Amino acid sequence: MKHANLAVSIAVALSTLIVPTSVFAQLNTASIVNHQQSQPLVEYQALRQRWAASFLGDVTIPFDETLKQTVITTNNAADRYWSSMLTDSNRTSLWSDVVLDAETDAGKKVLGANIRTSYQRLFSMAKAYRLRDGELQNSAELLTAIIDGMAFLNQHYYKVGAKEWGNWWHWELGTPKDIHNILVLLYDQLPPQLITAHTQATRYFTPEATHLGVGSGADVSSNPHYRLSTGGNRTDNTQVVILRGILDNNSAEIEASIAALSPVLAEVTTSDGFYSDGSFLQHYDIAYNGTYGNVLLNGLGGQLDLVAGSPWQATDPVLKNIYPIIFKSYAPLLERGTMMEFVNGRAISRPTEQGHYVGHLVIASLLHYLDGADPQTKLRLQDLIKTQITQDTSVDFFTSIKHVGNYQKAKVLVANTSVNGEQQLQGFFNYPAMDRVVYRGDDWSFSLAMHSSRLGNFECMNNENKQGWFTGDGMGYLYNGQLDHYQDYWPAVNRYRLEGTTVDNQLMSDCGGQRNQIRGGRQTQMDWVGSVALKEIGAAGMAFSNWDNTLTANKSWFMFEDEIVMLGSDISSTTQADITTTVMNRKLAEVGNNKLFVNGKRWQPQLSHTMKLRTLTLSNNELDDADISYVFLQPTTVTVEQQLRSGDWSEIGTRSGQVSANFVAATIEQTPQNDHYVYVLLPNADKEDAQEFVEEMPIKVRRNDHLAHIVTHKDQEITAANVWTDQAVVITKQITAVSKMAIMVEKDDRELNIAVSDPLQTQTMLHIKLNKPVKIETDPEQRLQLDGQGNLMINVEGLVGQSYPFTLKKLSAS
Numbered sequence: 001m002k003h004a005n006l007a008v009s010i011a012v013a014l015s016t017l018i019v020p021t022s023v024f025a026q027l028n029t030a031s032i033v034n035h036q037q038s039q040p041l042v043e044y045q046a047l048r049q050r051w052a053a054s055f056l057g058d059v060t061i062p063f064d065e066t067l068k069q070t071v072i073t074t075n076n077a078a079d080r081y082w083s084s085m086l087t088d089s090n091r092t093s094l095w096s097d098v099v100l101d102a103e104t105d106a107g108k109k110v111l112g113a114n115i116r117t118s119y120q121r122l123f124s125m126a127k128a129y130r131l132r133d134g135e136l137q138n139s140a141e142l143l144t145a146i147i148d149g150m151a152f153l154n155q156h157y158y159k160v161g162a163k164e165w166g167n168w169w170h171w172e173l174g175t176p177k178d179i180h181n182i183l184v185l186l187y188d189q190l191p192p193q194l195i196t197a198h199t200q201a202t203r204y205f206t207p208e209a210t211h212l213g214v215g216s217g218a219d220v221s222s223n224p225h226y227r228l229s230t231g232g233n234r235t236d237n238t239q240v241v242i243l244r245g246i247l248d249n250n251s252a253e254i255e256a257s258i259a260a261l262s263p264v265l266a267e268v269t270t271s272d273g274f275y276s277d278g279s280f281l282q283h284y285d286i287a288y289n290g291t292y293g294n295v296l297l298n299g300l301g302g303q304l305d306l307v308a309g310s311p312w313q314a315t316d317p318v319l320k321n322i323y324p325i326i327f328k329s330y331a332p333l334l335e336r337g338t339m340m341e342f343v344n345g346r347a348i349s350r351p352t353e354q355g356h357y358v359g360h361l362v363i364a365s366l367l368h369y370l371d372g373a374d375p376q377t378k379l380r381l382q383d384l385i386k387t388q389i390t391q392d393t394s395v396d397f398f399t400s401i402k403h404v405g406n407y408q409k410a411k412v413l414v415a416n417t418s419v420n421g422e423q424q425l426q427g428f429f430n431y432p433a434m435d436r437v438v439y440r441g442d443d444w445s446f447s448l449a450m451h452s453s454r455l456g457n458f459e460c461m462n463n464e465n466k467q468g469w470f471t472g473d474g475m476g477y478l479y480n481g482q483l484d485h486y487q488d489y490w491p492a493v494n495r496y497r498l499e500g501t502t503v504d505n506q507l508m509s510d511c512g513g514q515r516n517q518i519r520g521g522r523q524t525q526m527d528w529v530g531s532v533a534l535k536e537i538g539a540a541g542m543a544f545s546n547w548d549n550t551l552t553a554n555k556s557w558f559m560f561e562d563e564i565v566m567l568g569s570d571i572s573s574t575t576q577a578d579i580t581t582t583v584m585n586r587k588l589a590e591v592g593n594n595k596l597f598v599n600g601k602r603w604q605p606q607l608s609h610t611m612k613l614r615t616l617t618l619s620n621n622e623l624d625d626a627d628i629s630y631v632f633l634q635p636t637t638v639t640v641e642q643q644l645r646s647g648d649w650s651e652i653g654t655r656s657g658q659v660s661a662n663f664v665a666a667t668i669e670q671t672p673q674n675d676h677y678v679y680v681l682l683p684n685a686d687k688e689d690a691q692e693f694v695e696e697m698p699i700k701v702r703r704n705d706h707l708a709h710i711v712t713h714k715d716q717e718i719t720a721a722n723v724w725t726d727q728a729v730v731i732t733k734q735i736t737a738v739s740k741m742a743i744m745v746e747k748d749d750r751e752l753n754i755a756v757s758d759p760l761q762t763q764t765m766l767h768i769k770l771n772k773p774v775k776i777e778t779d780p781e782q783r784l785q786l787d788g789q790g791n792l793m794i795n796v797e798g799l800v801g802q803s804y805p806f807t808l809k810k811l812s813a814s
Helices: 007-015 021-026 041-056 065-084 105-130 140-156 168-185 192-205 216-220 231-247 251-259 292-307 317-329 345-349 355-369 375-391 404-414 687-696
Strands: 280-282 427-431 436-440 445-449 475-479 502-504 529-534 537-545 551-559 564-573 579-587 594-598 609-620 628-648 658-670 677-683 699-704 708-713 718-723 735-737 741-748 751-757 765-770 774-778 784-786 791-795 804-810
Touching: 041 105, 041 168, 041 231, 041 292, 041 404, 065 105, 065 140, 065 404, 105 140, 105 168, 140 168, 140 192, 168 192, 168 216, 168 231, 192 216, 192 231, 231 251, 231 280, 231 292, 251 292, 280 292, 292 317, 292 355, 317 355, 317 375, 355 375, 355 404, 375 404, 427 529, 427 537, 436 537, 436 551, 475 677, 502 551, 502 564, 529 718, 529 741, 537 718, 537 741, 551 708, 551 718, 564 579, 564 699, 564 708, 579 609, 579 628, 579 677, 594 628, 594 658, 609 658, 609 687, 628 687, 677 687, 677 699, 735 741, 774 784, 791 804
Parallel strands: none
Antiparallel strands: 427 436, 436 445, 445 475, 502 579, 529 537, 529 751, 537 551, 551 564, 564 677, 579 658, 594 609, 609 628, 628 658, 628 677, 699 708, 708 718, 718 741, 735 765, 741 751, 751 804, 765 791, 774 804, 784 791
16 A cells, blocks of 8 residues: 555644734735635536546546546546655655755755656546546545645745746746645545645735735746736736636636636737737747737636626727637637747747647647637637647547547537538738738748847747747748658757858857847847738748847748749848858658659759759658648859758757758858858659749849839739838839838739838838829728829838738829
8 A cells, every 4th residue: 555644744834834814914915815605515516526527527528538548647647646656754855866955055956846846746646536437536545645745835935925936927827726726626535624724824825816926935036026917917817817716716817717718818019918919928029829829718718618608798899809819819820730939939949849739739739729719710619629639640640649638528529510621821921019020822831040139039038949049030931742741850950051051151059139029129220020911822022130140131031822032132240250141941741752853953962063953843652731842043152061060959849859860952052252042942842843834934123122122023013022121122013112111912904902011110111112003992091192293101000010902003004
């Protein structure tokens, strides 16, 4: 028997748990929530049972083989934790590998994290105690060990009056969430004084649903300031308080939490939250739809689900805004089960939070919103969820989701034949507030990460994402039939050679080169960064300056129907550094036969070879929609190499584990004599397609210099331009730009379909000179002013970088 006789030690521990109310004199009395029951006890019990069901599942639905394996896995983990628990009366920790040290400086630094790890292990044990058909279900000895562990932690460490050593998050959000989950699961089996002691402790650290840094122990934490919680931190904040409310039968705390949810959906114009264009920022200026954004998405959905149909049901109509946010801020960023990496922040350095796993967490969060949607929205949302689950043939959604309730909901949805599950989003989606662009083609997607004076370049925090130096410097991602391309990618890839980036040869230090509000200050020399959309296509560009302003370049991406045209110009350095533009750095698929063709001929792998290129094609005979071709509009000197690369997760984050992969890279050395580049990416194109493109050459580069980048697609009769200057620049025979702008022009008989944007997001008027008489055909928001001399003024005030489309009609047939 394991720890069979802990009754005496538990009784002693429990006798010390009741906290005198005088302790609360340290707190702001305004933050203490009045304990009024106000509803029948059965209502609180119903909420506890509903929350527990997310971990235990619907008792009316039998467990399938996957869930049975989940039960076994949970039991095995719980058994390991239980077997290794320390029980000596002189112990200072619950586990020897999770040291709790509140005395030394080194110990204090990780104390909060280690307390949380201890409670997480107890949570695993609690799940094993409750999960049906498990070996440890209803084990009295296991329950005794859990009670012993919780009493010990509360008596010595996580208690009223303790100091928040280290990262505030563990004390105020992470640990109380875990504690409340345990208390909900075991509510009827726990001594009441143990529950009370823990809810008093979480109320000490997090008494309010809207603010953090409240308790007197916060003064030594990583953020000691009393502050309003925002974004994902707000929904974590409310979750702590709402669960405490249902544990304490405290209606006031439940009501305060629900009232505090609506602000997370209010559109913001600065700092954390959702923007009108679908961007989501956290930590002031980091693109975070995928991770912090999902904390918000899941937290909000879970809490709305929790109180639905109860006396505390949310009624604020603002909460319905979540549905357009889902389709704007999440649907375009989900690609066959993956949440695109460029909105996952520092989570890319965590092996358990790669794109597919973050995507699956987002999909699971979306399940919370089905029941609250109107019929049309519900069907659309069901279609999105089913599409993402069924099209992810790389990582099985049902083996990566650990919440039993979400698993069961998803199983029912996927089996629903009335839901199509073949939703294929296509088109151009731009997010000016976070300098991100997505272009979705047929069976492929391209995404682009930039930064500016308004947005941070990358985030390194808590020793995570230590080498994300260039991930916001114009890195392009191509998602195609090789669904596992970005899985286990980051430790192995050459972090100095990310696709689309232009970098110099200076060595970077871990976490060095950050330009964001928290560290380094934003890059003040990068105002011209933006994008423009015309119907289903678009363009993006940035007047780039690297982190220390020693390297500058103008960079553009023009996204037409089947190709992406990349331009760079005026690439220069104030030092003698070597400069490299990375055209391609692709991880080779582990299945099938990978072949590389150079100028149409098979290229045998070599360590490195420099040659003149017109075409470069990577193909795989086993994967559908996985061919990639690059075309250089003029013969270009390119270095091509194939290399087996290895790395460890510890190089970029806090976890460890070796990763190896083969990569094929193609790079251009930039010199004062070769300070530009032009090439075209053709997704899903084989070597014959590439050769046909060369022969037909539908792309004409009209300008690639310090004044503008201008490209015409002859077949589609579209001209796109990024204009870097206020000087007059001829865009087409009809149009001259006289302002800094991004512009696209489609010729359609006598009509000109035009879209413009202000990449600086500071201008109020853009000026176009029309060289022949026209009239305004469409002006959706009445922003155009046209005088008799052909001066067209476009009011872009309030558009904050978003596109404005309109149509002009020529007055003559010429």
